Amino acid sequence: MPRLLQRLSPVLALFFLAPLVGEFFLGDFPIVTIFLVAVFAPMYGGAALLIREFTRRGGRGWPTIILLGLAYGVFEEGLVTQSLFNPHYLDQNLLDQGHGVLWLVYVVSLHTYWSVSVPVALVEEATPARRIRPWLGWKGLTVVAVLFVVGSFAVYNTNLQLNHNWMASGPQRLGTVAAVLVLVAVAFLLPKPAPADEYGAIGERGAHGQHSATHERGATGQRGATGQRGATGQRGATGQRGATGQRNAPHERGPARGDRMTWDIGAPEETDATEQTNATEGNGRAGNSVGALSRGGVPSGWVTGTVALVGGLIFKAGLIMPVWSAAVAAFLVGPAIVLVLTARWSRRVGWGPEQRLGIAGGTLLTYSWAAFTAHSASFAIDLVSHVIYALAAIGLLYWVARKMRTPDVAPDVSEG
Template identity: 35%
Template sequence: MTNTNVVTAPRRSGVKRALPALGLFFLSPMVAEFLLGNIPISGLFALFALAPLYGGGAVLIREVARRRGWGYPSILILALAYGVIEEGITTQSLFNPNYAGLRLLDPGHISFLGMGAPWTVMVLGLHTLWSITVPIVVMESLSRRPREPWLGKVGLSVYAVLFVVGVVATTAFGYTKDPFRASAGQNVGVAVAVAVLIALAVLVGRRGPRRTTGSVPAVWIVGVVGLVGSSGWMLVNDNVTNGWLCAAISLLIDVLAVLLFVTWSRRTNWTRMHTLAAAGGAMLTYAWHAFPESPTFGASMTVDLIGNGVFALLAVVLLISATIRCDKFVRS
C-alpha cells in the first residue's frame, strides 16, 4: 500500500518560508541542554556548536516526515533513532562505563551488552521527547504551515550536511577527551538499531492514522497529564536506588503514555491544541526540573539560578505565543 499523502515542497520556498526551520535549528539544542539545566546561561555561546547536531537532526527528521506525509508517531520513532546515534556513536555514553566520570552504567548493568538499563532508558527518552519531538511540536504550532515542508531541496541538503558535520565534530571532540572506544559489536548493534527504527518509522508513516470516534479530554487536562506524567518520569530517573526497578518503572510510564496519547490522538475531536498542550506540559517539566539541579560547568549557584529563570520564562512566553497562534488556526 502506497502513501497518498506525500507532500512536496514548492519550487520557491523563500527565506520567509524557511524561518521556522531556522527556529527549530536553535530551539532543539536550547530545550535539550539549556532549558534542562545542563548548560548555564554563561555558556550560551555553546548553542552554535550544539545546533548542527541537535537542530540539524530535528530539522531533518521534521522535513522528511512532512514531505512523506507522516505524522507524529513516525517523528517519535525517528527521534528515538536520533538518540541512538547521539548516545551510541557521538558520545558513546550508552557503552562508556566511566562517561564524564559518573559511572552511569553501574545501576542495572547489562554485562553482555556493556550497557546500563536505567541510563539507556532515560537518555534515549530525553532525546526522543525533549530534544526532538517537543521542539518540533512547538515550532509547528507557531508556523502558518505546520504540516507542509518548510524547505526546498537545497535547504534540506544544507541542514542534512549540517547534521552530518555535527555528528562528526561531536564524535571527534569526544575522542580527544576520552580514550574509550565502543567495541565492533556495539557499533554494529547501533547501526542495526537505527536501521530497524527507520524502517519502523516508514512502516508506521505509510499506514497513516486510523481515526476513531470518542471524546477527548479538555486541552488543559491534556497539558496537566503531560506535565504530571513527564515530571513523574523525571523524578523516577533522579533517584536510581535500584537500577532495574527504575528502568522498569520508566518503561511502564513510557508505554502507558504512548497508549494513552495514541488512543486520544486518533479520535476525531483531537486537535493541534491538544498536541501542543501535551508537548507544553513536557516542556514545563524541563523548566522546573532545572532549578533543583546542581550548577554545571563551573557556574555559580547565582548564575545557574538566573539562567534557569531566564530559560523558564522564555519557555513560558514561547508556549503562550504558540498557543495563541495555534488557537487562531484551529478556530479559522
Template identity: 30%
Template sequence: MRRNNGSLPPAISLFFLTPVIAEFLPGYLSLDSLVTALVLAPMYGGGALLIRELTRRAGRGWWTILILGLAYGVVEEGFGTQSLFNPHYADLELLQPAHLPGLGMGAWWTVFVVALHAVWSIALPIAIVEAFTASRPRQPWLGRIGLTVTALVFALGVAVIASFTMAGDDFRATPGQFIGAAVAVVLLATLALTLGGKLDAQTLAERAAPPVWLVTALSLLAGAAFAGSAFLVSSGGADQLGWPLVLGYLVLVALMVTIVRHWSVSPDWGDAHRLALAGGALLTYAANAFIETPSTPVDPALDLAGNLGFALGAVVLLLLATRRVSNTALRPQRVGQ
C-alpha cells in the first residue's frame, strides 16, 4: 500500500487523525465513544487520504482539496447519513431553516454541513499532517495499489455508516435525491479540476505576505463566525435566521477566498501561513467542544475531561507542527501548492 517507507507514517496518521478532529475535537462525540473513531476512520480518514493523494498526484493544490472536500461533504451527508434529506435526522429539525420543499432539503443545513466538512473534516487534517512533512508537502504518499485500496476502504466506510444509519432510522431518501447528490459530486469533482487550477495564481513578486499572527486571527474569526451560527439556529427563530445565515455563509466564503488568494500570491507566502490558517480552524473546533452537547448522553465530568484532553492535544499538535515548519528551510510556496 505504501509508496515508500517515509510516506507510510503520514498516510496512517491522516487516516486515524481525521475522525478525531472531525467528531471528537469539536465535542460532537465524547471521550467514552473513542472506539467509534475506528468505525469512522474508513470514511473520514479514507476520504481525506483519497482527496489528498488524488490532488497531489495531479499536481494540484489547496483550492482543489477544498472543492473536493465539498464533494466529500455531499457523499457523507447525502449517502452516508442522508441528513441532507432526512427532516428528522438525529431527532433534529435540521431542514427547517431555509427549507426547500421542492427538493426536500434545507438550504441552511446543506451549505453549513457541506462547507464544514470541506474545511474541518478534510482540509484541516491534511494541512496538519502535511506540516510534519514540510520538506515534501506535495509528494504523493501512496502508489497505485495504495490509492486503489484507499478508494475501496473509503467506499466501504461510507457503506458501513449508511447501514448503521438505515438500521436506526426508517427514513430513505428518494431515488431522485440520490441521483441529485451523485450529480452534485460529479460537478464538484469537475469544478475541482478546473476552477481549482485557475485559483492557483502566479506569484506576484511585488506583493508582501501578511504576518502570520494576522492570518491566524482571520482564521479564528472566520471559524468562530461560521461555527457559531449553529447555536443561533438552535437558540430559536430558525425560520427567520435560515436565509440570512445562508447569505452570510456565502459572503464569508467569498471574502475568505478573496483575501487568502490575494495574500497567497506573494513570494513570501509559505508553510507558516498555511499552518496559521489550519491552526485557527483547529482552535475554533477545540473551543466549540465546551459549548457543544454530545450526540449521546455522557457524564458531564467525563465530557469536560474529554474536551480538555482533546483541546490540549490539539494545542500540542499545533505547537509541534509549528516547530517542524519553523525548522524546515523551504522556498515559500503559494497557497495553491
C-alpha cells in the first residue's frame, strides 16, 4: 500500500489541486464550502490529469498543455455550464453590450492558466524524477476518463437546475464541439520539442546544483569535457553517466538529483533502455538543440515570479477597464508577456526548476491577491477565506520548493 500511494501521490495531488486552485483560490467559494473540492475534482482534476498524461505520453511539452487547457475551457463553459451562450447565466447578464467576447476570453483564460497549467506545473515540479514521465498506465487513464465524464455530467446537470433548464441551441453546441476538436488537433499537431527544449541541456545541473563547463555528465552527474556521450551510448548499471556515458535502466536516478532522464517519456511499457537511448540520440535532435541554445543568462526564480505576478496584474486589470475592448486587450496581453518571456528564457542555458517554479508561483499568487476583491459570502467569512487561501498558496509553494530539493524515485507505472 505505501508503494501504491507513492506511485499515485502526484495523481491524487493534481486531482484535488486543480479544483482547489480553479474555484477556491479564485475566491468564488468561501472556506465553509471547502468540501465541494471533492465534487469538482472529477471534472477539474480529471481534465488536468488527462491533459497532462496524454501530453507527456506523446513526448510533448507546454505548448500542448496550454492548448489543451484552452480546449478544456471552451468545453466547460460552452457545453457544461453553457455560460458562453446563456445571456442570464446565474442572473449575471454576462453577455450584454459586447461582454460576450470579454467573458469568452476571460473565463477561458482562467481555465487555461489557473485550472490546468498552474496545478500541473506545481505537481510536476514537486516530483522531479517523474516530472515529464507518465504517472498512469492505461487502466488508470480509463478510470480518470470515466470520472471526468461523470463529473462533467454532474456539473452540467447542476447548472441546468440553477439556470432554469436553459439550453444552448444546436448550432451553438456543435460549434463548441468543433472548436474543441480543432484545438485538440492543433495541440497534437505541434512539432514535438527536442529534448533540450523541455529539460535537456537547458538548466541541467550537476550533483552540487552547478553547471559545468561542458556538455557531458561524468560519474558525479556533471558534464564532462567532450560535449558528447561516451563510446557506447548505452545505459550502465549504476544510475549515472560514467566516463563512458553509460546509464542504467530508465526508471532510476543516480546521485545527481538535478540530472534529468533522457527523452524516454513515451508509454510506460517502453522499458528497453538501449532502444530508448538510441531512439533519442540517433535522430540528431538533441545535438542540434544544444547547439541552438542561447548562451544569455537566465533570471532567478524571484524575477520570473515577479514577471508572472505583473502579467497577472495586467490580466486582472481588465476587470476594471471602462471599455470592453480594452479589457479584452488586457486579458490577452498579460498572459502573452509571461508566455513570450518564458519561451525566450527557457531556450537559454541555466533555465531550470527554480525559474519554472517562479512562473507557476507568480501565476498562482495572482489569484491570492485578486481573491480579496471577490465576494461570495459575508464580509467576515470572505476575509477569513481569502486569508486562509492565500496562506495555503504560500505554503504550497514552500512545499513544492522543498520537494524539488528532495530526491525521489520514478516507479514503474506500466500497471497503473
